[in-house]
Amino acid sequence: MDSPVGTILVALTEHGLAATSFDATPEDRARVLARLRLPEVRDPVRTAEAEAQVAAYFTEPTRFTLPLDWRGASRVQRSVLTTLFETVGFGRTVTYGELAAREGSGVPARAIGSIMGANPIPLVVPCHRVVAGNGLGGFSGGEGVEVKRWLLTYEGAIPATLDWDPAALHP
Known part of the structure; x- marks a missing residue:
């Protein structure tokens, strides 16, 4: 689906949302589906709710209520990502170290970045x-840190610069 930050792949299974991906080229789509061991089946009826929630994110603050299928994550990744999903809402940020402490299993802050990636x-x-702790950190989605900056500015988590344009990434 199209979005202000580029084309977003939305991949669902019978259990829920299994993957999203920025700048979803056909090669990217094939890679994601192969990693999840899923066939490509285009079913607008099944994807309608997921696409509606992703689209709503770009028009109003929203909390995603889709069931999640964690087949693409290890046990440790799932624990950290579930903590993130449940504790850091729209317009908020957390540092790698703070997320490691919140998750509480002893995952070092350095590993949090790899899990996010x-x-x-x-x-x-x-x-x-x-x-x-000293800036934005990295981001592997879409156009990298510029997508992260755009999303955090859009959410109001960081101040907009005078030249910020919500349509600047993908008009």
Whole structure:
């Protein structure tokens, strides 16, 4: 589906949303589906709610209520990403170290960045809201840190610069 930050892939299984991906090219789509061991089946009826919730994110603050299928995450990744999903809402940020402490299993702060980079469901599971103690940190979605900056500015988590244009990434 199209969005202000580019084309977003929305992949569902019978259990829920299994993946989202920025700048979803046909090659990206094939890679995501192969990693999840899913066939490509285009079913607008099944994807309608997921697409509606993703689209709503770009028009109003929203909490995603889709069931999540964590097949693309390890047990540790799932624990960290579930903590993120449940505790860091729209317009908020958390540092890598704060998220490690919240999750509480002893995952070091350094590993949090790798877990965010491997997040199979970005945007919905808001890895863009995890920042470094001294700045934005990295981001592997779409056009990288510029997408993260755009999302955090859109959410009001960081101030907009005078030249910020919500249509600047993908008019």
